[in-house]
Amino acid sequence: MAPIAQQLTQPAVRLTGLTRSFGPRTVLDGVDLDIPPGQFVALLGHSGSGKSTLLRAIAGLDHDTAGSGELSTPERVSVVFQDSRLLPWRRVLDNVLLGVGKRDADGRDAAERGRAALAEVGLAGRETAWPGQLSGGEQQRAALARSLVREPELLLADEPFGALDALTRIRMHTLLRELWQRHHPSVLLVTHDVDEAAALADRVLVLEHGRIAVDLTIDLPHPRSYRDPQLGEYRERLLAALGVRPDGEPTAAVPAGATGHRGED
Numbered sequence: 117m118a119p120i121a122q123q124l125t126q127p128a129v130r131l132t133g134l135t136r137s138f139g140p141r142t143v144l145d146g147v148d149l150d151i152p153p154g155q156f157v158a159l160l161g162h163s164g165s166g167k168s169t170l171l172r173a174i175a176g177l178d179h180d181t182a183g184s185g186e187l188s189t190p191e192r193v194s195v196v197f198q199d200s201r202l203l204p205w206r207r208v209l210d211n212v213l214l215g216v217g218k219r220d221a222d223g224r225d226a227a228e229r230g231r232a233a234l235a236e237v238g239l240a241g242r243e244t245a246w247p248g249q250l251s252g253g254e255q256q257r258a259a260l261a262r263s264l265v266r267e268p269e270l271l272l273a274d275e276p277f278g279a280l281d282a283l284t285r286i287r288m289h290t291l292l293r294e295l296w297q298r299h300h301p302s303v304l305l306v307t308h309d310v311d312e313a314a315a316l317a318d319r320v321l322v323l324e325h326g327r328i329a330v331d332l333t334i335d336l337p338h339p340r341s342y343r344d345p346q347l348g349e350y351r352e353r354l355l356a357a358l359g360v361r362p363d364g365e366p367t368a369a370v371p372a373g374a375t376g377h378r379g380e381d
């Protein structure tokens with residue numbers, strides 16, 4: 117697969133003045149955002165700040181909202197959610213190939229591509245398993261393979277590892293980073309996890325009051341060590357932006373229920 121970044125010349129994502137409301141509640145209040153091809157962006161924000169609403173708008177899955185603004189996205193967009201959304205009555209390979217034609221434009225066999233994608237995420241040999249026979253982490257791997265087989269220019273991920281245990285989550289970070297480095301789509305990762313954002317992303321956004329309040333570039337090479345003191349500095353800046361002290365206690369101004377810790381809300 118050719119690196120996607122080289123195929124695109126304009127921003128993968130461009131949002132201009134994006135607004136979205138649910139009834140009288142304005143959730144996105146004029147978001148402007150350009151994501152260049154191949155950039156890995158993490159989106160943080162308190163619970164209810166509108167992260168999923170923004171991701172769904174970019175994915176074109178926001179039929180239940182009203183809004184305005186301009187939005188341009190690439191042709192091939194894949195979305196991964198917190199739950200794998202595999203169909204339980206289809207075997208793993210059939211799930212990966214759902215909606216994919218038997219051959220692609222270059223005549224390549226879809227089943228072969230599906231098997232290759234499963235091998236890439238560490239699921240070689242599990243093609244004929246049922247989703248229910250996979251662990252939670254394996255199901256998310258299969259969901260990543262399903263995205264991969266579509267060769268996305270943009271990968272949208274809404275807390276994809278939020279339901280996994282800490283060790284599995286760290287393994288999935290490594291996998292996602294490797295897939296990104298190999299295929300280089302633009303990525304927008306919605307997460308509650310400041311460590312996840314700092315370890316993976318080129319750039320971290322914090323959504324607040326319907327706008328992007330923080331836009332922080334993380335200029336550290338990959339793979340990053342969680343123990344790197346420089347990473348710790350970025351982490352502290354992000355926690356401060358979220359109104360959380362490094363020890364996890366909220367500073368005075370934090371809205372009720374909001375913390376920088378993974379999955380606590």
Ligand SMILES: Nc1ncnc2c1ncn2[C@@H]1O[C@H](COP(=O)(O)OP(=O)(O)OP(=O)(O)O)[C@@H](O)[C@H]1O
Binds near residue numbers: 138166168169170
């Ligand atoms: N379908 C809907 N109908 C009405 N209100 C909605 C709907 N979806 C989201 N909202 C509201 O929009 C606001 C933003 O929700 P959203 O899910 O985007 O936040 P979030 O930052 O992703 O939150 P979390 O981190 O808890 O997942 C919330 O107040 C939520 O209640």
